[in-house]
Amino acid sequence: MRDRAVGWLGLGLVVFLAGGWWLPNWAQSLVILALGKGMVVLGLLLLMRCGLVSFGQGLYYCLGAYAAVAVGKIFRLPDSLLTSDALLMPLFGGVVAGVIAFILGFLLANYRSIFFAMLSLAFSMILYGLLIKMSVLGSSDGFNIAYSTAAGVVLRPGTHLYALYAVAAIIVFVAMLALNGYLRSHRGRLGPAIRDNELRVEYMGASVRRIVHLNYVIAAVLAGIGGGLVALSIGHIDPDLAYWTTSGEFVFVAILSGTANVAAPFAGSLLFEWIKSVAYQYTPYTWQMVLGIAMLLVIMFLPAGLWSLLGRRGRGA
Amino acid sequence: MTDLVSVLIDGVIYSSYLFIIAVGLTLIYGVMKILNMAHGSLYALGAYVAATLVGAWFNAGLNPYGSLALLGLAALLVGVVAGPIIERGLLRFMYGRDEVVLILVTYSVFLILEDVIKLVWGVESYSAYQPYGLLGNFDVGDLPYTVYDALLVIVAVLVGVALTFVLTRTRQGKLLLAVIHDREVSAAMGINVERVYLVTFTIGTMLAALGGALIAPKVSVVPAMGVEVIVLAFAVEVIGGLGSLPGAALGAIIVGLVRSAAVHYLPEVELFSIYLVMALVLIVRPKGLFSAVEARKI
Numbered sequence: 001m002r003d004r005a006v007g008w009l010g011l012g013l014v015v016f017l018a019g020g021w022w023l024p025n026w027a028q029s030l031v032i033l034a035l036g037k038g039m040v041v042l043g044l045l046l047l048m049r050c051g052l053v054s055f056g057q058g059l060y061y062c063l064g065a066y067a068a069v070a071v072g073k074i075f076r077l078p079d080s081l082l083t084s085d086a087l088l089m090p091l092f093g094g095v096v097a098g099v100i101a102f103i104l105g106f107l108l109a110n111y112r113s114i115f116f117a118m119l120s121l122a123f124s125m126i127l128y129g130l131l132i133k134m135s136v137l138g139s140s141d142g143f144n145i146a147y148s149t150a151a152g153v154v155l156r157p158g159t160h161l162y163a164l165y166a167v168a169a170i171i172v173f174v175a176m177l178a179l180n181g182y183l184r185s186h187r188g189r190l191g192p193a194i195r196d197n198e199l200r201v202e203y204m205g206a207s208v209r210r211i212v213h214l215n216y217v218i219a220a221v222l223a224g225i226g227g228g229l230v231a232l233s234i235g236h237i238d239p240d241l242a243y244w245t246t247s248g249e250f251v252f253v254a255i256l257s258g259t260a261n262v263a264a265p266f267a268g269s270l271l272f273e274w275i276k277s278v279a280y281q282y283t284p285y286t287w288q289m290v291l292g293i294a295m296l297l298v299i300m301f302l303p304a305g306l307w308s309l310l311g312r313r314g315r316g317a
Numbered sequence: 318m319t320d321l322v323s324v325l326i327d328g329v330i331y332s333s334y335l336f337i338i339a340v341g342l343t344l345i346y347g348v349m350k351i352l353n354m355a356h357g358s359l360y361a362l363g364a365y366v367a368a369t370l371v372g373a374w375f376n377a378g379l380n381p382y383g384s385l386a387l388l389g390l391a392a393l394l395v396g397v398v399a400g401p402i403i404e405r406g407l408l409r410f411m412y413g414r415d416e417v418v419l420i421l422v423t424y425s426v427f428l429i430l431e432d433v434i435k436l437v438w439g440v441e442s443y444s445a446y447q448p449y450g451l452l453g454n455f456d457v458g459d460l461p462y463t464v465y466d467a468l469l470v471i472v473a474v475l476v477g478v479a480l481t482f483v484l485t486r487t488r489q490g491k492l493l494l495a496v497i498h499d500r501e502v503s504a505a506m507g508i509n510v511e512r513v514y515l516v517t518f519t520i521g522t523m524l525a526a527l528g529g530a531l532i533a534p535k536v537s538v539v540p541a542m543g544v545e546v547i548v549l550a551f552a553v554e555v556i557g558g559l560g561s562l563p564g565a566a567l568g569a570i571i572v573g574l575v576r577s578a579a580v581h582y583l584p585e586v587e588l589f590s591i592y593l594v595m596a597l598v599l600i601v602r603p604k605g606l607f608s609a610v611e612a613r614k615i
Contacts, residue, residue, distance in 0.1 A: 053420075126596065128588070288429070299418060
């Protein structure tokens with residue numbers, strides 16, 4: 001079972017890397033964006049399997065985007081791989097997000113349902129309020145970021161976008177494999193049990209707090225890496241990355257995708273970015289309405305997300 | 318000294334307006350257990366309708382004092398039209414679903430309403446400044462305040478008193494409390510729960526729109542106004558304890574005073590001071606200041 005998943009994911013990676021070479025630039029950017037945001041949604045999937053919804057993943061998404069360059073700016077470091085490498089920057093973002101989540105996790109692991117959602121929202125809004133007043137980090141305008149190497153390899157002109165595309169695809173591949181393994185592990189399987197009945201999980205001798213804490217940190221690391229990838233693909237970051245509407249969008253995509261499979265967040269994210277770009281192009285004033293209606297339809301008719309369409313067909317046959 | 322007085326007065330004025338908005342959210346959450354994300358859009362809708370009505374009123378050259386009544390009328394209109402459409406047309410199919418799913422349903426409504434507003438009113442800003450200066454000024458110490466602001470405070474107090482009275486002293490209010498306590502048993506006892514929900518949601522909508530209509534003369538009415546206010550209203554709500562009426566009042570006062578103190582003394586922290594307080598309150602009292610004790614369900 002497990003080997004099959006690895007095989008499928010590996011095949012997907014090869015197709016992705018080979019196919020990406022022929023994609024036009026705009027499509028490569030769109031895919032990187034979708035993969036980066038998909039990482040955040042993958043983290044949400046982990047939390048949602050425990051029955052928790054965070055309305056503040058923007059916190060880690062934004063931290064991940066700012067981390068590398070912000071550290072360089074605040075400590076006035078000379079230019080180095082840390083502030084110019086397409087692989088290192090997102091990974092560093094993930095580490096920073098993970099550390100912050102580890103600290104906040106001691107607190108948040110005690111909260112459930114709406115209070116969890118609201119407290120995480122409060123933390124992300126605090127970061128937003130801080131960033132918007134920090135002139136060293138560009139206040140509300142943010143700043144531009146760029147990369148010149150990928151995993152230490154100096155990039156030739158014209159290869160930047162594909163290099164980032166490849167980095168994103170590989171990171172996502174590794175993340176999916178790791179999460180797939182985690183979800184099948186003993187701890188991973190306790191997540192849905194916590195959602196169903198927390199008290200019984202405690203009676204069985206497992207620490208609910210610890211598992212929620214662990215999942216929260218993993219989700220933050222994923223969101224941080226995702227934020228770093230998106231920042232590099234857009235080339236610009238600003239405090240809006242931490243605003244509550246950004247976090248809302250992630251929850252939106254998570255609901256759209258469903259929590260059944262680690263590939264679902266990326267499929268959902270790709271679909272979302274595509275709908276968004278098309279809707280934005282043709283109906284700039286009603287794209288939000290299109291999204292809102294789409295979400296209502298999913299909630300009403302596909303409560304387990306779009307991914308459940310695949311399962312349903314499989315079972316019918 | 319003057320400084321402190323102005324912090325207090327500004328804080329109270331801001332609190333009153335927050336209270337009017339948050340109390341609608343509280344009512345809806347308390348009765349229906351829905352944290353209404355669309356509340357901010359309904360507030361914006363109230364502001365737009367008020368701005369349009371007031372603009373038309375002054376263009377027609379009618380008695381300027383009538384424009385004050387228009388603000389109330391705008392709230393009534395939005396409540397009676399949008400409330401039942403959303404509740405009957407959408408929410409009633411969702412009752413019994415998870416609280417978080419309901420948040421997402423109202424989040425969709427929020428997305429839809431944001432664009433409805435843009436479609437109807439465009440993206441440029443509106444203003445309905447006339448009623449604001451209409452009633453003149455009065456001085457506290459040597460600081461001038463408008464009578465309109467004082468009126469805002471009075472309206473907030475009236476709303477609070479009226480809701481408390483209805484809930485504790487009338488038959489309808491007691492029925493409502495029964496529904497809050499246990500929906501199914503109330504229905505079995507012959508209370509028309511559907512109607513209670515419809516009326517609650519309509520009144521909640523009306524209060525959101527009233528907040529918007531009353532603020533319209535003070536600010537320029539722009540598309541993003543609902544997005545900003547909803548998280549503030551959440552902060553008030555969460556600080557006070559979800560679904561608690563005195564909680565909403567206390568939460569509004571805390572947020573109003575914190576914000577006005579931050580604006581006066583430390584403008585850099587204005588934006589996040591409120592969320593900092595919200596986080597602190599949640600850390601100390603995980604379910605807000607006025608939360609009821611709940612039995613742990615197995």
